[in-house]
Amino acid sequence: MRKQSTARAPINIALIKYWGKRDEQLVLPYNPSISLSLDVFETKTTMMDSPNEAFTFHLNGQPNEAMKQKVSRFLQHFTKGVYPTHLHVETFNSGPTAAGLASSASGFAALAVCANHYYQTGFTLEELASITRLGSGSAIRSLLPGCVLWNTNGTIESLPFPFPEVYMAILVVNAFEKKIGSTEAMKSSVHTCPHYLDFVKQSHQDAVMFQQALMNRDLQAVGLLAEQNALAMHQVINSSIPPVHYLTEESYRIIHLIQEARNSKLFEGYCTMDAGPNVKVLMTVQDKSKFEEFAKTHHFPAVLWSGIDHVGAVIVNE
Ligand code: PMV
Numbered sequence: 001m002r003k004q005s006t007a008r009a010p011i012n013i014a015l016i017k018y019w020g021k022r023d024e025q026l027v028l029p030y031n032p033s034i035s036l037s038l039d040v041f042e043t044k045t046t047m048m049d050s051p052n053e054a055f056t057f058h059l060n061g062q063p064n065e066a067m068k069q070k071v072s073r074f075l076q077h078f079t080k081g082v083y084p085t086h087l088h089v090e091t092f093n094s095g096p097t098a099a100g101l102a103s104s105a106s107g108f109a110a111l112a113v114c115a116n117h118y119y120q121t122g123f124t125l126e127e128l129a130s131i132t133r134l135g136s137g138s139a140i141r142s143l144l145p146g147c148v149l150w151n152t153n154g155t156i157e158s159l160p161f162p163f164p165e166v167y168m169a170i171l172v173v174n175a176f177e178k179k180i181g182s183t184e185a186m187k188s189s190v191h192t193c194p195h196y197l198d199f200v201k202q203s204h205q206d207a208v209m210f211q212q213a214l215m216n217r218d219l220q221a222v223g224l225l226a227e228q229n230a231l232a233m234h235q236v237i238n239s240s241i242p243p244v245h246y247l248t249e250e251s252y253r254i255i256h257l258i259q260e261a262r263n264s265k266l267f268e269g270y271c272t273m274d275a276g277p278n279v280k281v282l283m284t285v286q287d288k289s290k291f292e293e294f295a296k297t298h299h300f301p302a303v304l305w306s307g308i309d310h311v312g313a314v315i316v317n318e
Contacts, residue, residue, distance in 0.1 A: 004048040005118040006317040009109035010037040010309035011095065012141045013168060013280055015226035015272060016207045017233040018150065020190040020200065026154065027133040030190070031203035033150045034159065034210055035141040038168055040306030041095030043106035044316070047118040050088040057089045067091075070135070071111065077131045078115040108135030109142035109313040117315050129156050145312035147214070149207070161308065162217045165285045169269070170304040171295070173250050173277040182275040185237060185244045192241040199236045203229060223270030223282055230272040231255075237275075248277045250301075255279060257298055267291050 018033035050056065057068035075084045091110070093103045112132040116123050123131070125143065133140040133154065140156055141148040147161035189196055206229045213221035237244050247255075255271045258281060262268055267287035272280050283291060288305070295303050 003118065004046060004317065005114050005315060006044065006046040007110045007114035007117065007313060007315050008042050008044045008311070009106045009113065009142045009313035010039060010145065010311065011041045011043075011103065011106045012037045012138065012148065012309075013272060013274070014138065014141070015222070015282070016203060016210050016229050017274075018137055019203075019233045019236060020186050020196065021137065022152070024187075026130070027137050028154050029137060029150065029152055030200045032152055032207040033138075033141070033203075034207060035138070035148050035150075036161070036166075036168070037142060037145050037148065037309035037312060038306040039309040039311075040168075040170065040304055041093065041103070041106065042309075043094075043103065043110040044092045045107070045110040045114045046090045046317075047114050048088050048090075050086050053085050055084045055087050055089075057091075059091050060093060061090075074108065074111060074131075074135045075115055077134065078119040078121050104136040105139040105142045108132055108139035111135065112139075113143070113313040113315060126155060130154055143313045145310045146308055149211070159211065159214060162214060163219055163222075163284065164308075166219070166308065167283060167285060167288060168306045169281040169283065169288075169291055169295075170306060171254055171279045171281070171301050172304065173248060173254070173279065173301055180244050185240070185246075185275065188242075188244065189236050189240045193236045193239050195239065196236055199232055202232060219284065220268070223268070226272050226282060227259075227270045230274075234273060246275050246277060247273055251277045251279055254298075254300055257294075261294055266294065 012035040014033050014035040016034040018029045020030045022028050022030045055072055057071050059067050072084055095103055109132055112128050116128055129140050132143060141150050144158050147159040149157050149159050206225050210225050234247055258269050258271055267290040269281040269283040
């Protein structure tokens with residue numbers, strides 16, 4: 001019988017950001033990060049025996065040489081370092097690839113869970129987590145559903161998230177592939193940004209206060225911490241040498257309008273941005289229609305709505 005395994009994993013968006021590795025080899029972060037796994041996009045990956053000796057890899061139905069190299073290296077964590085053969089891997093991202101919408105996160109989480117099943121390696125969640133982050137740091141958080149804490153020692157844990165009615169509005173300012181990848185930009189920030197260590201110190205404090213805010217069921221504190229932390233990360237990125245600018249004029253226009261709307265009590269939305277120009281806005285279900293109207297009046301890009309993913313990275317073929 002031909003062997004085949006399929007896994008899915010959600011994208012995740014950090015509310016307290018990971019930006020910098022204290023250990024490049026093991027992919028250990030300088031500061032803890034906290035994310036929400038989202039249900040709007042996912043990656044589905046299938047690994048199957050191939051009659052041909054070669055290892056083949058397709059991304060969204062097309063062969064992809066650059067990713068194939070990365071995937072073959074990643075799979076060697078499951079094969080004791082042996083290059084994969086007689087194997088075909090099919091990966092589908094339901095959202096845009098590499099546009100700051102965390103497709104590499106869902107991609108490596110799905111691949112890790114899929115490979116663990118396909119090769120019957122039987123790795124525990126902790127073992128799988130230490131492999132997954134080698135593909136992409138933030139992928140580690142896509143292993144779990146809901147709200148996830150990635151500790152600086154490399155472990156992950158689920159945090160109770162007391163806001164079931166929370167949504168994320170994703171404003172796709174630009175869905176094209178980013179020019180400078182997060183790995184490269186992150187490294188530059190660590191080595192050249194004069195206030196990088198202040199950001200690390202602040203993020204440690206933000207992660208503690210964020211967990212306190214979750215325990216207090218204080219959405220305002222959660223949202224403000226997330227927005228300030230994201231803006232602080234972008235200040236670090238902007239002041240690296242040479243500077244990198246992921247946020248565009250359009251991103252800043254949207255952020256400022258949302259801040260104004262919040263201050264004038266029109267609706268309660270909080271922004272977060274990653275290694276791309278897109279703006280994600282956290283809010284409760286009560287504010288969705290007010291936000292839609294505001295977005296239309298101010299000519300925001302089309303809004304993609306996401307709820308929280310409650311599944312995480314799992315095998316789906318059984
Ligand atoms: O995992 P990477 O290398 O793609 O880094 C992602 C970094 C951010 O998305 C900007 C922040 C985060 O915590 O996800």
